[in-house]
Amino acid sequence: MSDVAEPVEEPTPEGVPELFGVPMTESRGQCVLHPDRDGYHALVSTLRDEGYLMCVDVTAVDYLGSGERSLPGDVLAERFEVVAQFLDHQQRRRLRVRVQVPAEEASVESITDLYPGAEALEREAYDMFGITFGDHPDLTRILMPEDWIGFPLRKDYDVGRIPVQFKGAAS
């Protein structure tokens, strides 16, 4: 490499905007962050210190069978995505965090230690998608019965049906 004062081409992917050191995109005017699984808890911790005092929502999405989706930089699409929304009341700003979670190891760290209000929401995501949240104080089913088998909101879980019964019809 020569020592001429020429602007050096960044090795990082072509100018992906970042916020708090995490790739950022915009979806319909809403700010979305894409941390990796290991950086999720640290990012959320930063967010709280930055003034995002409320965790509004935690949920998950199952992308099984859906086509390609656009993700910034070198973020690899996985089957599941944990989606959390944060709100900063003082500055009236919101952030959404999307974490890619692979099917073979469906787990992320819990953020209940930072936001106690995420407890029920994470339990719901576990109940519906089978995604485990490490260090969650009480990761049990919340909407389905305790002994339920399967995770209803997964795409490979059938809706199920009840046969229509007619009065007086021969069985």
Place this chain on the structure above:
Amino acid sequence: MTLAHEAVSSETIETPAEVAARLNASGATLRLSEAEAVTYDEGRDVDDERMIINMGPQHPSTHGVLRLMMELRGETVERTKPVIGYLHTGMEKTAEGLTYLQGPTNVTRMDYAAPLFSELAFSLAVEELLDVEIPERATWIRMLMTELNRMSSHLLFLATNGMDLGAVGMMLYGWKEREEVLRFFEKVTGLRMNHNYIRPGGVAADLPDGWEDGLVAFLDQLPKRLEEFDTLMTGQPIWRDRTQGIGVITTEEAVALGATGPILRSTGFGWDLRRDEPYLAYDEVEFDVIVGTYGDTFDRYAIRLNEIRESMRIVRQCIEKMPPGDYRVQDSKVTPPPRGRIDESMEALIHHFKIFTEGYKVPEGEVYAKVESPRGELGCYIVSDGGPSPLRMHIRGPSFVNLQTLPHLMKGGLIADAVAVVSSVDPIMGEVDR
């Protein structure tokens, strides 16, 4: 009686981390499975006055099918576990099989006391994805209808809250006034509940001729009724004794627990999406955000009572400013053509057929829309893969999240106050369980 503000003001200001740590360590939430609850007494000294008691799921004051598993020590509530899911019907799964046009019929059944808000949140999200601008009249009709719905929902709260605390007369008065609102809804939407009125692209039908008349008469007589409610409850010593200083929560706790709506505002924190993140045309109407001071059961009651008055102000402004024009967007890809056109135009017939069989396709993307429902922030998160029905539709129900404050509100209180506290959280189980 200790007043709530004494307890609140004596605390020093904590950092969010300290609040979270304190709430997590408070042990207010009972974490016990059914099997563990059965063997609770085994190998334990049963003379320590501790017991597990179940309230619900069919207790009249649980507003449906909320079940509370409470650990008592004598008459004091130590730990509580809200057991939910009795009304779970997999509505988020159902939504994945319905087109965007059918979507509101599904979400409207979630919060059955305030159905128009779920329809609104869903429609706003879909419109954001479609990138359609709805006509001005549709915006104002939506505001008029949701504010009336806020009134009917709060009137229902006043009725049930009164009943829960033994003011049975209040139940009848609350239901009676709510009936007036529902009658108006029936006139406009055809249904008293589960309207499917607010749809992506506007509203289902225009307001009927002479819609203002009955409404103005109702708005004229309601203030007198509200004053009667004041006499009946607000100023009444028994009512105050049963609600003041009961179930106290601070702003920091409410924020950390994700509480929104009257629970958050009762702590003195004025946060209302209508004012702070305006949607529809809320930046064009005048109203006040009602806040409490002590974060107790009485404040939550008083906030809802006064929010009815504020909603009346908004409704009056909606009647005054209701613009003429179309009530839904005239984009035949999104809205079905008028019935009359179908007989004349081949294209209209095709559009009609396509919309009702296949549905319209929504561009790929994800969006979160939020509205201020009577219970707090109602959010709708939709992920579209470009098809005619959502890949994922999630409703962030305010009742569901607010329920987490319940163990903290009840801790250390008397079992007799549990009913008052549950009632003041005002959970609608259809929305909690979805």
